[in-house]
């Protein structure tokens with residue numbers, strides 16, 4: 001039986017990835033912070049089915065315990081919010097950059113077979129040339145972007161230098177049920193409308209983003225794993241290629257919840273340090289693996305609304 005490690009498995013995408021790995025029959029190990037226990041894995045009802053390792057990804061001892069014997073390593077653990085990252089850049093770099101090289105060192109020493117490292121479309125930074133393509137220069141501006149770009153470059157160097165079969169994911173904005181990061185756009189919108197309050201929107205509604213459903217994101221992780229080691233040292237975008245403005249997303253969620261409330265726009269532009277427009281070209285991953293997104297946005301939003309309704313303990317109808 002294959003053994004897979006998911007760092008950050010108590011998080012939003014990691015929890016869904018653990019579910020998919022268990023479904024395909026893997027033994028699954030999760031490394032996450034002690035305080036994170038009981039979150040995503042409990043939500044998915046799989047807390048008892050994975051082997052937990054509690055610790056920090058920058059702690060080599062904890063990472064070694066988690067990596068030992070793993071055929072595949074999916075490294076998702078990171079501080080993931082743009083605003084808090086700007087408030088604590090050192091802590092963010094420690095988790096996101098030192099954490100990544102610690103995982104890579106452990107993978108190198110333990111001979112991990114396939115290593116998939118979470119970068120992000122944010123690693124590209126602000127650009128007038130969209131969609132982002134993998135060959136584009138990484139030009140991060142804000143600390144979170146810089147941390148993902150650094151992790152991205154470091155990860156690929158482990159393939160070039162030591163032949164470690166590692167590839168990186170550059171995913172668009174991921175959404176869906178199970179995201180407990182309530183400051184993110186879609187969780188805030190859905191929970192606000194379900195609670196019959198005005199959503200607080202950090203921009204003026206103009207930023208443009210590509211929204212990828214979380215099961216399509218998990219599919220991208222597994223597709224990238226499947227093209228290793230042939231595509232070692234490479235980065236892969238994953239997104240829908242159909243960007244939407246924040247205002248369009250607001251309208252979709254408003255319609256899906258049946259709300260009549262208008263949001264409270266907290267800013268008359270995009271907040272400082274956040275990219276105005278971004279979306280990716282995912283042709284490369286499609287050609288390498290056959291991956292393509294399956295979830296239509298309206299269906300994904302309807303499903304997410306239902307998930308948060310149940311989560312909040314409301315009547316699903």
Ligand SMILES: NC(=O)c1ccc[n+]([C@@H]2O[C@H](COP(=O)([O-])OP(=O)(O)OC[C@H]3O[C@@H](n4cnc5c(N)ncnc54)[C@H](O)[C@@H]3O)[C@@H](O)[C@H]2O)c1
Nearest residue numbers: 008010011012013033036056057077078095118120173174
């Ligand atoms: N959600 C998105 O839209 C998106 C888009 C592109 C890339 N990503 C990347 O995907 C990965 C997963 O994102 P997510 O949305 O699931 O985030 P999340 O915040 O829900 O989950 C991150 C997990 O990492 C854990 N973690 C944080 N610091 C840690 C540390 N020092 N040691 C051990 N565990 C630690 C957290 O406890 C949490 O369980 C991240 O690397 C993120 O940068 C996310």
